[in-house]
Amino acid sequence: MELLQQKNRVAIPHVRLLFADAYCARTPVMYEPGIVILFQGRKTGYLGNKIFDYNASKYLLLSVPLPFECETFASAEEPLVGLAIGVDTLMLQDLIIDMGDDAQFRPVTHRSSGINAAPLTEELFCAAERLLDIMDKPMDARVLGPNIVREIIYYLLQDICGDALFALANRQTHFNQIAKILKKIERQFADNLTIEQLAADVNMSLSAFHHNFKAVTSTSPLQYLKTYRLHKARVLMLHDGLNAGTAAMRVGYESPSQFSREFKRYFGVSPRDDVARIRTPGPNPSLQI
Secondary structure (H helix, E strand, C coil): CHHHHCHHHCCCCCEEEEEECCCEEEEEEEECCEEEEEEECEEEEEECCEEEEEECCEEEEECCCEEEEEEEECCCCCCEEEEEEECCHHHHHHHHHHHHCCCCCCCCCCCCCCEEEEECCHHHHHHHHHHHHHHHCHHHHHHHHHHHHHHHHHHHHHCCCHHHHHHHHCCCCHHHHHHHHHHHHHHHCCCCCCHHHHHHHCCCCHHHHHHHHHHHHCCCHHHHHHHHHHHHHHHHHHHCCCCHHHHHHHCCCCCHHHHHHHHHHHHCCCHHHHHHHHHCCCCCHHHCC
16 A cells, blocks of 8 residues: 555656556546556456456556546455556567567467457566566666566567567558557647548558558547547646637647537536546546556
């Protein structure tokens, strides 16, 4: 509990401590690329018609940024405790180069989905425990933390979901091409992006682009862009104190009323009510990974 209270002072690159002590109903969230390992408690993710359960025996891996819905199961008696570890592309590529000369490293590259859940191996769990153990020791966290993160990514590459990471690093795959488009959306979400332009950026026909985009994200390019903008506007309102109209313009909406309608349709409440609810004291897992 002492570590949880000082979690904001613990800094290991690409690592966040997760904690919740109350149930949170199914709600939209925005997940960044990374692995979620839980030591206690459980979560359920919903993406289209797919359901992903992750807990102390099953991890969640996202190889691209994805908006979806999440339900958190936790209580004061049995809080949720875990780690979210981001995937650094340069580290990933460096590891694949180091491992590539070994005949035992033969990842399969057929996996196309950007989200996968899989049983937590003993190697992954032990490495995650060691990472958690050093997070209240500043020097250990600074010196040893990045190496343990690298070790975790190393084990992931050899696990059954390793092909998703390998496909992300392989520039020749459709998965990698869609990942590039998602990065472009992340950088230029407020611009007037068209689906035709995005498809042309990766030299795909419109039909091929739609097919490959949905295979990775389980949604259409237009819906993904709309959802991404709504999440970004939500952050601007909450953390930067912007009103709904200003936030709407910042993320690319021309009509504040259209923004408010789409926000309420997606999050279930108006922008103003959503910000007021989140700022109310108490747990808000909807803002956590």
